[in-house]
Amino acid sequence: MTGKQDEPARRNATLKDVAAACGLSVAAVSRYLNHSIKLPRATTDRIDAAIRELRYQPNPHARSLSLGRSETIGLVIPDIANPYFAHLAAGVERAAAEFGLGLLLCPTLSRTDREIDYLGRLSGRHVDGLLFVTNNGDDPALALALKGSDTVVLVDDDIDGATAPTIMADSDQGGFLAGSHLIENGHRRIAYVGGPAGLSSSRGRLGGFRRAIAKANGSVTVVAELQGPYSSEHGRNAANQLLALEPRPTAIFVASDEIVLGLLTVFKQQGVKVGADISVVAFDDVGPLELFDPPLTAIRQPVAALGRRAVERVFSLIKGDSLAPVTELLPVELIIRSSVKPLHR
Amino acid sequence: MTGKQDEPARRNATLKDVAAACGLSVAAVSRYLNHSIKLPRATTDRIDAAIRELRYQPNPHARSLSLGRSETIGLVIPDIANPYFAHLAAGVERAAAEFGLGLLLCPTLSRTDREIDYLGRLSGRHVDGLLFVTNNGDDPALALALKGSDTVVLVDDDIDGATAPTIMADSDQGGFLAGSHLIENGHRRIAYVGGPAGLSSSRGRLGGFRRAIAKANGSVTVVAELQGPYSSEHGRNAANQLLALEPRPTAIFVASDEIVLGLLTVFKQQGVKVGADISVVAFDDVGPLELFDPPLTAIRQPVAALGRRAVERVFSLIKGDSLAPVTELLPVELIIRSSVKPLHR
DNA sequence: CTGAAAGCGCTTACAG
DNA sequence: CTGAAAGCGCTTACAG
Numbered sequence A, B: 001m002t003g004k005q006d007e008p009a010r011r012n013a014t015l016k017d018v019a020a021a022c023g024l025s026v027a028a029v030s031r032y033l034n035h036s037i038k039l040p041r042a043t044t045d046r047i048d049a050a051i052r053e054l055r056y057q058p059n060p061h062a063r064s065l066s067l068g069r070s071e072t073i074g075l076v077i078p079d080i081a082n083p084y085f086a087h088l089a090a091g092v093e094r095a096a097a098e099f100g101l102g103l104l105l106c107p108t109l110s111r112t113d114r115e116i117d118y119l120g121r122l123s124g125r126h127v128d129g130l131l132f133v134t135n136n137g138d139d140p141a142l143a144l145a146l147k148g149s150d151t152v153v154l155v156d157d158d159i160d161g162a163t164a165p166t167i168m169a170d171s172d173q174g175g176f177l178a179g180s181h182l183i184e185n186g187h188r189r190i191a192y193v194g195g196p197a198g199l200s201s202s203r204g205r206l207g208g209f210r211r212a213i214a215k216a217n218g219s220v221t222v223v224a225e226l227q228g229p230y231s232s233e234h235g236r237n238a239a240n241q242l243l244a245l246e247p248r249p250t251a252i253f254v255a256s257d258e259i260v261l262g263l264l265t266v267f268k269q270q271g272v273k274v275g276a277d278i279s280v281v282a283f284d285d286v287g288p289l290e291l292f293d294p295p296l297t298a299i300r301q302p303v304a305a306l307g308r309r310a311v312e313r314v315f316s317l318i319k320g321d322s323l324a325p326v327t328e329l330l331p332v333e334l335i336i337r338s339s340v341k342p343l344h345r
Numbered sequence C, D: 001c002t003g004a005a006a007g008c009g010c011t012t013a014c015a016g
Helices: A015-021 A026-034 A041-054 A060-067 A083-098 A112-123 A140-146 A171-184 A200-215 A232-244 A257-270 A303-319 B015-021 B026-034 B041-054 B060-067 B083-098 B112-123 B140-146 B171-184 B200-215 B232-244 B257-270 B303-319
Strands: A072-077 A102-107 A129-132 A152-155 A166-169 A189-194 A221-227 A251-254 A279-284 A297-300 A327-330 A333-335 B072-077 B102-107 B129-132 B152-155 B166-169 B189-194 B221-227 B251-254 B279-284 B297-300 B327-330 B333-335
Touching: A015 A026, A015 A041, A026 A041, A060 B060, A072 A083, A072 A112, A072 A303, A083 A102, A083 A257, A083 A303, A083 B083, A083 B102, A102 A112, A102 B083, A112 A129, A112 A140, A129 A303, A152 A303, A166 A171, A166 A200, A166 A303, A171 A189, A171 A200, A171 A251, A171 A279, A171 A297, A171 A333, A189 A200, A189 A232, A189 A257, A200 A221, A221 A232, A232 A251, A232 A257, A251 A257, A257 A279, A303 A327, B015 B026, B015 B041, B026 B041, B072 B083, B072 B112, B072 B303, B083 B102, B083 B257, B083 B303, B102 B112, B112 B129, B112 B140, B129 B303, B152 B303, B166 B171, B166 B200, B166 B303, B171 B189, B171 B200, B171 B251, B171 B279, B171 B297, B171 B333, B189 B200, B189 B232, B189 B257, B200 B221, B221 B232, B232 B251, B232 B257, B251 B257, B257 B279, B303 B327
Parallel strands: A072 A102, A072 A129, A129 A152, A152 A166, A166 A327, A189 A221, A189 A251, A251 A279, A279 A297, B072 B102, B072 B129, B129 B152, B152 B166, B166 B327, B189 B221, B189 B251, B251 B279, B279 B297
Antiparallel strands: A102 B102, A297 A333, B297 B333
């Protein structure tokens, strides 16, 4: 019994302990752990053994303080329970892990004040960079608060007047694909239900949609353009408005999964059969839309790629590569299922 | 032009700067910021003004290093893109924010080695506590690695042989409710499709289900008990097996949303109508099950409450309240929709 | 009550 | 190449 009993809650080993254990200076060990200065094999073996023996783990706070960076990025995001954001977060987290970056979750509930607060974590050096997902891009306060932050990447939507690099899906292309698909299937009275007028993701989808309509040379009527928040409530309201129309549209382009959920709820209640009675193209395609009644045709966003690319770019910014703050558009895809009924002309 | 031009990227203000600006010692300002020592109103006004003026933000790493804690917890979780985990994470994040705790995301992809790695973040003091969500509770390595970690709360499932406090939904109750509901609707040939045999969440659901069956005094037959991972693939396999049965079960209790997705995919392909041809009760109820075809009856887990309660408990542990490491079971709820067909006896 | 000073555990410019 | 030492920016026991 010579001290072999497992002393519980022993003080954590520090670099000093490791150094002492193998008769080196802390500087040497630190350098070995970081810069990979070349050391004789025998020495490195000794260090490795000591680390294992003492269960040494570098204190990340000391490291961060000394280095002035934390190897952690923040993900500013409205609500992780929303399937779209959840998938985006999953893409981000995967890439972050690959880059050796920790990921701090910064949920905003879409409140601008919280979004701005989190910018403070950046300037306070809590995190090295920020991935910024917001639905408040039309709020001038945001662009203002963003000024001077040089390691922020906007994801999924941009902020009016901000110059930060931005990664988004090609909303315009998506709107165009959706509109074209409906037109090709013979629809001539089409409604649009989408996000807030002020958001670029939203403007893009509507713009592309209109482009498809315009291409049909006046043969197609847009019976309604209902813009509102990316929420199922907006979808429910929109559904009620559209059902009241006389005559009804034969097809709807619904520019978000979240909105489509609300819309479908009302249709179901009212006995309106999607596909048979009214055709629908959705947007996002993160939920299990293939299991819906009927399986929903949708524009699929490249969520995983969006997340990965955002991490890549913020990583570059942190390293100091001052790339031009360009906006990157990632391509979307039309996923055809059964919610669009071909109409005879 | 007396230095009034907005020098960009100015060094961040420190506590020292603030102290100097108002002619106090750093100790005084630090105490004011933390302990709320009483200071004359005039003084605190001066401090507040200086902080605003200098845009002072405490350096969290210095604080963490000095304090030996980070006011951050980690959420160890298989995959944030899974709707169930996403909802759980949302509950956790909300509560964490209320307690003033940062939330570090620790995704494991259900790999035990990664789960164990994250335990190192705890012992390395990167985070003050860990919320641990795992589907590998039957892996002895996990219980071993967990030993000595005193600020870990297990969420959603437990770990065999671990003594950490645990917050789970009442799976047994859920299984019982599901089984009883099917029996009450006249079903006599019922199948069970659930999670891995080794997991307690899974054992609970099956146990409760069997309890309901037993209560029917032999009038009900369990035609199959298919256990496997909580994955849609397992659901697809199970669906194929069940469809091959002769005669088929009239009802299935599917003990997870994820599994039910796979099951429904196959049923849809095969033209089997849920509700009409075969009744289904699901478990979790986080997806938009009400929009499925048909809307799915399910046992709803109290995800938000699970997350909140877990944060409360880890917070207590961090404070040092050494509560007994009890397991808490939160009640579930039967949500009746349209996937269970009443059978005439 | 208050301030000077030590200490948290790293990293790295600096001198040998 | 190597080590002693300063420094990162806080908190708080200690002495006045």
